Amino acid sequence: MQNSPDKSSGVYQENSYLFSNYAILAARLNRFRRTYNRYSQMSKTRPSLKDIAKELNISVTTVSFVLNGKGREKKISKEVIERIEKYIESINYKPNPIARSLRTGRSGILVFMVEDISNYFFAKLARIMEDLGYKHDYKMIFCSTENNDRRSKELIHLFRERQVDGFFLIPSSGIEKEVKNLIRQQVPVVLFDRYFPGLETNQVMIDNGDAAFSATEHLINQGYKSPAFITTDVKQTQMTERLEGYEKALKKYGLTPNILKIPFSEIHSAAGKELIATFLSNNPETDSMFFATNYLTQSGLEVIKYKFPGWLDSNGVLTFDDNDLFRINTPSITAIAQPLEEIGKHLMSMMMTLVNSSKPSEVAIQQQCLKAELIQRESTQRH
Amino acid sequence: MQNSPDKSSGVYQENSYLFSNYAILAARLNRFRRTYNRYSQMSKTRPSLKDIAKELNISVTTVSFVLNGKGREKKISKEVIERIEKYIESINYKPNPIARSLRTGRSGILVFMVEDISNYFFAKLARIMEDLGYKHDYKMIFCSTENNDRRSKELIHLFRERQVDGFFLIPSSGIEKEVKNLIRQQVPVVLFDRYFPGLETNQVMIDNGDAAFSATEHLINQGYKSPAFITTDVKQTQMTERLEGYEKALKKYGLTPNILKIPFSEIHSAAGKELIATFLSNNPETDSMFFATNYLTQSGLEVIKYKFPGWLDSNGVLTFDDNDLFRINTPSITAIAQPLEEIGKHLMSMMMTLVNSSKPSEVAIQQQCLKAELIQRESTQRH
DNA sequence: AAAATTAACTAAATCGATTTATTAAACTTT
DNA sequence: AAAGTTTAATAAATCGATTTAGTTAATTTT
Numbered sequence: 001m002q003n004s005p006d007k008s009s010g011v012y013q014e015n016s017y018l019f020s021n022y023a024i025l026a027a028r029l030n031r032f033r034r035t036y037n038r039y040s041q042m043s044k045t046r047p048s049l050k051d052i053a054k055e056l057n058i059s060v061t062t063v064s065f066v067l068n069g070k071g072r073e074k075k076i077s078k079e080v081i082e083r084i085e086k087y088i089e090s091i092n093y094k095p096n097p098i099a100r101s102l103r104t105g106r107s108g109i110l111v112f113m114v115e116d117i118s119n120y121f122f123a124k125l126a127r128i129m130e131d132l133g134y135k136h137d138y139k140m141i142f143c144s145t146e147n148n149d150r151r152s153k154e155l156i157h158l159f160r161e162r163q164v165d166g167f168f169l170i171p172s173s174g175i176e177k178e179v180k181n182l183i184r185q186q187v188p189v190v191l192f193d194r195y196f197p198g199l200e201t202n203q204v205m206i207d208n209g210d211a212a213f214s215a216t217e218h219l220i221n222q223g224y225k226s227p228a229f230i231t232t233d234v235k236q237t238q239m240t241e242r243l244e245g246y247e248k249a250l251k252k253y254g255l256t257p258n259i260l261k262i263p264f265s266e267i268h269s270a271a272g273k274e275l276i277a278t279f280l281s282n283n284p285e286t287d288s289m290f291f292a293t294n295y296l297t298q299s300g301l302e303v304i305k306y307k308f309p310g311w312l313d314s315n316g317v318l319t320f321d322d323n324d325l326f327r328i329n330t331p332s333i334t335a336i337a338q339p340l341e342e343i344g345k346h347l348m349s350m351m352m353t354l355v356n357s358s359k360p361s362e363v364a365i366q367q368q369c370l371k372a373e374l375i376q377r378e379s380t381q382r383h
Numbered sequence: 384m385q386n387s388p389d390k391s392s393g394v395y396q397e398n399s400y401l402f403s404n405y406a407i408l409a410a411r412l413n414r415f416r417r418t419y420n421r422y423s424q425m426s427k428t429r430p431s432l433k434d435i436a437k438e439l440n441i442s443v444t445t446v447s448f449v450l451n452g453k454g455r456e457k458k459i460s461k462e463v464i465e466r467i468e469k470y471i472e473s474i475n476y477k478p479n480p481i482a483r484s485l486r487t488g489r490s491g492i493l494v495f496m497v498e499d500i501s502n503y504f505f506a507k508l509a510r511i512m513e514d515l516g517y518k519h520d521y522k523m524i525f526c527s528t529e530n531n532d533r534r535s536k537e538l539i540h541l542f543r544e545r546q547v548d549g550f551f552l553i554p555s556s557g558i559e560k561e562v563k564n565l566i567r568q569q570v571p572v573v574l575f576d577r578y579f580p581g582l583e584t585n586q587v588m589i590d591n592g593d594a595a596f597s598a599t600e601h602l603i604n605q606g607y608k609s610p611a612f613i614t615t616d617v618k619q620t621q622m623t624e625r626l627e628g629y630e631k632a633l634k635k636y637g638l639t640p641n642i643l644k645i646p647f648s649e650i651h652s653a654a655g656k657e658l659i660a661t662f663l664s665n666n667p668e669t670d671s672m673f674f675a676t677n678y679l680t681q682s683g684l685e686v687i688k689y690k691f692p693g694w695l696d697s698n699g700v701l702t703f704d705d706n707d708l709f710r711i712n713t714p715s716i717t718a719i720a721q722p723l724e725e726i727g728k729h730l731m732s733m734m735m736t737l738v739n740s741s742k743p744s745e746v747a748i749q750q751q752c753l754k755a756e757l758i759q760r761e762s763t764q765r766h
Numbered sequence: 767a768a769a770a771t772t773a774a775c776t777a778a779a780t781c782g783a784t785t786t787a788t789t790a791a792a793c794t795t796t
Numbered sequence: 797a798a799a800g801t802t803t804a805a806t807a808a809a810t811c812g813a814t815t816t817a818g819t820t821a822a823t824t825t826t
């Protein structure tokens with residue numbers, strides 16, 4: 001490429017009587033190159049609509065119409081339709097999704113954005129969504145926000161650019177504006193796990209308050225006099241509602257609440273575990289702990305195991321979010337299980353009504369609030 | 384759209400002296416519509432290269448060159464480069480990745496295909512890969528194959544069509560041909576977890592045989608006389624190597640192997656657990672069990688907990704793959720931990736050399752075999 | 767000073783679809 | 797039979813980039 005001027009100028013000198021100037025020669029050379037490239041690419045590339053059209057001696061337009069099932073509508077004759085369909089079938093032609101996206105603005109991709117896909121709850125839900133998505137002919141992209149605003153915003157912009165068709169969002173606290181923007185721009189959005197109290201959005205939640213209330217009541221009914229609530233300092237709905245449920249139950253039975261808030265930044269760290277240990281030492285009257293999320297429970301169990309062995313023999317533990325560990329642990333841990341399958345089903349069905357509408361922001365808003373189930377296990381059995 | 388003929392024919396009757404025929408009128412109408420559409424779209428769409436070029440009174444080509452940092456190379460003057468860069472910066476222009484993909488054939492997306500993303504091992508690795516990918520400016524797509532050939536093939540074709548730039552693959556047993564095809568077609572592929580013995584591929588593995596041997600030896604050194612090996616009937620390398628490691632150790636110490644193979648289809652089912660229970664009943668001499676994967680261990684622990692309570696007091700358990708459950712469980716479970724971070728690092732670095740090469744199939748094949756670590760815990764402590 | 771080269775920039779082709787505008791021929795109306 | 801409609805199909809614009817093949821003017825070489 002770089003040396004083509006030299007080459008052609010060499011030729012020019014040899015045949016100067018034939019060519020009036022460099023330009024003509026260069027033009028010839030380039031025409032040849034173009035043809036050459038076309039040929040050499042032919043063998044590599046998958047067939048395009050153009051190839052099919054050429055092969056069948058039919059226009060690209062017609063092939064495209066038939067391909068998209070608009071044959072009848074566009075009054076293409078049955079013979080032509082049949083001929084095209086047969087050929088497309090025979091070479092197993094699949095339209096290039098990128099080209100299609102560029103033209104249509106749709107991509108067939110949905111984004112599932114959560115705090116951390118490696119967390120049991122999110123991973124299981126992701127797996128469910130993956131299958132549901134494929135069932136509706138959508139590909140799924142999963143990503144983790146760490147509940148961090150900057151990261152969430154970046155991810156939204158990133159995928160927005162890629163023309164994804166919709167967002168399943170566990171929003172971090174500071175992205176209300178971004179969510180509003182998406183909706184205004186007619187991008188389908190469904191929130192779950194937590195929401196913005198001031199913003200009417202399509203969402204699938206669970207009744208955190210009710211679940212936390214019943215669970216706390218369960219502890220009290222089991223005879224625990226001093227249940228503590230271990231949570232994070234996150235101020236989002238899923239957390240505040242759980243806290244309120246706990247407080248409401250304590251109030252109902254005239255007990256004194258005892259709450260430990262662990263900074264979100266420390267939930268996976270040793271410092272976080274230290275806080276739980278200190279709390280237990282400083283509050284020896286605590287006869288049961290209600291953990292607000294599964295990762296807190298894991299930290300708690302570790303602390304108990306290594307620093308307060310035997311504590312569980314006479315005291316209780318209860319957790320929000322179930323997982324294999326809690327089922328198998330000894331003692332098995334009483335847990336509030338979110339209805340994963342049901343959440344997934346609702347999420348996907350809301351999304352489908354949105355993506356199938358031409359003005360998603362004008363679709364009547366759908367909000368689901370599902371019940372979580374308390375699974376009673378050994379950890380809250382008073383002997 | 385459908386009724387435009389009627390409309391225009393109405394106009395035609397009114398002004399018949401002005402227009403010679405329907406066609407001209409239609410043409411006018413359409414020209415108007417086109418202009419109208421252009422205007423009405425302007426406000427909606429993000430700026431394109433064309434818009435920038437128009438704004439700056441510079442050709443699209445020049446803008447594109449500068450955008451891609453080829454300004455110097457293409458001998459664009461410093462003033463123009465600066466002007467373009469400043470403007471691009473000021474409107475925060477980001478090129479449309481779809482259009483770019485269509486032209487370049489690259490997408491900036493890597494696929495991470497595993498058995499089941501909701502499984503702890505895969506989910507944690509996915510999380511690591513997600514961050515590594517973003518660091519290199521790649522988006523990650525995760526998907527689950529269920530170790531099923533048809534599903535794997537479908538997924539490969541699906542993403543191949545979307546021009547993904549590379550595949551991280553845990554291959555199911557019957558897709559050797561597809562993997563070969565990818566490589567032949569210059570698609571970057573890196574295998575992990577398991578491989579095809581007959582196929583030289585870029586891969587990151589762990590030394591399953593060695594790890595299983597050492598782990599078994601550990602059991603024997605702890606005084607267990609009759610360690611059983613609980614595995615699946617999957618015939619892929621990761622499983623056969625683990626089995627061989629176990630057998631080699633038993634042979635070395637002159638012990639009799641005792642192996643339970645659970646059909647892959649039953650690994651998550653009650654029937655699978657039943658098989659373990661039956662095995663334990665029929666082989667009362669078994670004083671320890673070595674589970675070949677984390678999900679088998681979970682089933683095993685559940686069986687022990689509910690059907691053989693107390694069994695763990697005098698017998699041992701050891702597992703391939705670590706997770707939170709095993710650390711926190713009572714007794715905590717001795718586990719072979721794969722070096723997740725290290726696996727991720729190698730996977731990504733191999734992928735980067737592949738995607739940065741113009742002929743990935745000609746890049747010298749890289750194969751890493753990493754050591755797994757045996758984490759000794761309470762479950763194999765002989766008292 | 768003619769010829770060749772370089773600097774600086776642009777027109778147009780291209781990627782592979784979708785969709786709008788248009789047309790030629792065959793039918794219907796009036 | 798002229799005018800209008802319908803049928804069956806197509807040409808060309810478009811989505812938004814990248815990249816090849818030019819072009820013109822200025823500079824350098826011979």
